[in-house]
Amino acid sequence: MNPRFLMLEVTRAVRSTRYLIFTVVLPAVMFLLFLNLYGGQGGSFPNGLPVRTSLMMNMALFGVLSGPLAVGARIAVERGSGWQRQLRLTPLSGTGYLLTKGALGMLVALPAVVLVSFIGGVFEGVELEPLQWLALEGTLWLAALPFVLLGIVVGLVSSPDGMQAVTGGVSMVFGLLGGIWIPADVAPGWLRGVMEVLPVYWVKELAQAPLVPGVNVPMALLVVGAWVAGLGLVAARRFRAQA
Amino acid sequence: MTEATAVRTGAAVAISGLHKGFGEVRAVDGVDLLISPGEVVALLGPNGAGKSTTVDMMLGLTRPDRGSVSIFGRAPRAAVSAGVIGAMPQSGSLLEDATVAETVGLIAALHRAPLPVATALERAGVADLADRRCTRLSGGQKQRVRFALALVSDPDLLVLDEPTVAMDVETRREFWRSMREYTSGGRTVLFATHYLEEAEEYADRVVLMRSGRVVADGSVAQVRAAVSGRTLRAVVPGVRRSVVAGLPGVRGAETRGEQVSLTCSDSDAALRALLAAFPDAHDIEISALGLEDAFLALTGEDA
Numbered sequence: 001m002n003p004r005f006l007m008l009e010v011t012r013a014v015r016s017t018r019y020l021i022f023t024v025v026l027p028a029v030m031f032l033l034f035l036n037l038y039g040g041q042g043g044s045f046p047n048g049l050p051v052r053t054s055l056m057m058n059m060a061l062f063g064v065l066s067g068p069l070a071v072g073a074r075i076a077v078e079r080g081s082g083w084q085r086q087l088r089l090t091p092l093s094g095t096g097y098l099l100t101k102g103a104l105g106m107l108v109a110l111p112a113v114v115l116v117s118f119i120g121g122v123f124e125g126v127e128l129e130p131l132q133w134l135a136l137e138g139t140l141w142l143a144a145l146p147f148v149l150l151g152i153v154v155g156l157v158s159s160p161d162g163m164q165a166v167t168g169g170v171s172m173v174f175g176l177l178g179g180i181w182i183p184a185d186v187a188p189g190w191l192r193g194v195m196e197v198l199p200v201y202w203v204k205e206l207a208q209a210p211l212v213p214g215v216n217v218p219m220a221l222l223v224v225g226a227w228v229a230g231l232g233l234v235a236a237r238r239f240r241a242q243a
Numbered sequence: 244m245t246e247a248t249a250v251r252t253g254a255a256v257a258i259s260g261l262h263k264g265f266g267e268v269r270a271v272d273g274v275d276l277l278i279s280p281g282e283v284v285a286l287l288g289p290n291g292a293g294k295s296t297t298v299d300m301m302l303g304l305t306r307p308d309r310g311s312v313s314i315f316g317r318a319p320r321a322a323v324s325a326g327v328i329g330a331m332p333q334s335g336s337l338l339e340d341a342t343v344a345e346t347v348g349l350i351a352a353l354h355r356a357p358l359p360v361a362t363a364l365e366r367a368g369v370a371d372l373a374d375r376r377c378t379r380l381s382g383g384q385k386q387r388v389r390f391a392l393a394l395v396s397d398p399d400l401l402v403l404d405e406p407t408v409a410m411d412v413e414t415r416r417e418f419w420r421s422m423r424e425y426t427s428g429g430r431t432v433l434f435a436t437h438y439l440e441e442a443e444e445y446a447d448r449v450v451l452m453r454s455g456r457v458v459a460d461g462s463v464a465q466v467r468a469a470v471s472g473r474t475l476r477a478v479v480p481g482v483r484r485s486v487v488a489g490l491p492g493v494r495g496a497e498t499r500g501e502q503v504s505l506t507c508s509d510s511d512a513a514l515r516a517l518l519a520a521f522p523d524a525h526d527i528e529i530s531a532l533g534l535e536d537a538f539l540a541l542t543g544e545d546a
Contacts, residue, residue: 002352002353004348004349004352004353005349005352005353008341008345008348008349011341011345012338012340012341015340016340081336081339082332082334082335082336083335083336083337083338085304085332085334085335085336086332086335086336086337086350086389086392087353088302088303088304088323089302089304089323089329089330089332089335089392089393090323090350090353090354090396091323091324091325091326091353091354091355092353
């Protein structure tokens, strides 16, 4: 992987106001908003997780989902614009290109996690042990992996024109049905069934494993792993078909 | 190693039996082309002649159905990786949210032995645009930045697909001036164009393509000589094509009933011989054939 390439990609992402608003600012704003609506009284879910901690995790996951999706969608734009052709006239391999986009996806997922946790820990009274914080941050960040791959698949599959609609639809399905906007504990039975197929739900389970009892960690790893493997396979096949 | 393979290995570009089809369309239909190091070659032809497809196969962007391309003895992709070949493909583009210097800097960083970015910018005449975002460039400026991208790997062979297409007259002149500087160092250049005057002025050699094939190939002087003939038209009762085609000074002949159209290298000799052989010939007309007409004659569809 070429560090200069990754650097420029990061610079471009930071320059994009849309990225900053949707993946850094919006999760933090939504966190504060939801906290005022539901979390003010300091209630807890049946498993003992405080509502505010749960909201903090959900909004961090919102950033972890939307950042990598935005990065991946750019692949579709670069495919259409001819920039990829320009890159194909350099020693950069197609795999190198995708790996860089993947690394970029992991990096852009990070600010939302850090910012939302910072607000939670410093201003909103989320109290965790240092080790729990570390485990939570690490898990939330690593949770970006399936969404980075999802973004790459979206970028490889959709046309430059259809990219916006596809990204919107995908973040809708994964965010809403995945349980970012509705807590799984209050979801009706059928919705819960859908949630338990999607990676967001299990990623959250993994993230709260250090905080509450009764998380089925092997099952969570299995489902998330299956998504990573499946999306990785689709990305690889699609990419080979286009090369 | 035979002499032929020795020539091919030393060649800047060696293309043989190249074919590429898209569905029913045979975009490139059997192209052979040998370019020696140091040559500046213009690839001419109307839209759809197969120029861009040929160029794409030289750059490894498109895989040929049949035939082979070698660039300084390497496969196209290997030549690209080694930075031996630099190119401005027709449908390439720039990043909208990066500056000129960042974009050229990135392409330089991806290559193994690039020129300093400042040098590439200067050679392409865009040093003053270094900090400009690529969205804020005019069409001609964009082309020159893409020229800088092609130069920055310090390639031995430059391939340019219609490089001056978005440029006004002044910018075009400036572009070719920087191009001249580049080729004076003995570099090889292949450029596709449909501006005849560019080919005449800047190329040592002209390759004309039509319907996926090479229809004429020679020095600018040769091609001009080949096409600077005249056309002789006449009505000739009892004419036979084989007879008029064999007359002195005649290069090509077409007959339609009694109507005869002769492409002549020496129209005076042809006329004398025609009148001697066919005293009844009448409605004789002789017209000059300009480079433009010749180009159309060589590359246009048969009437």
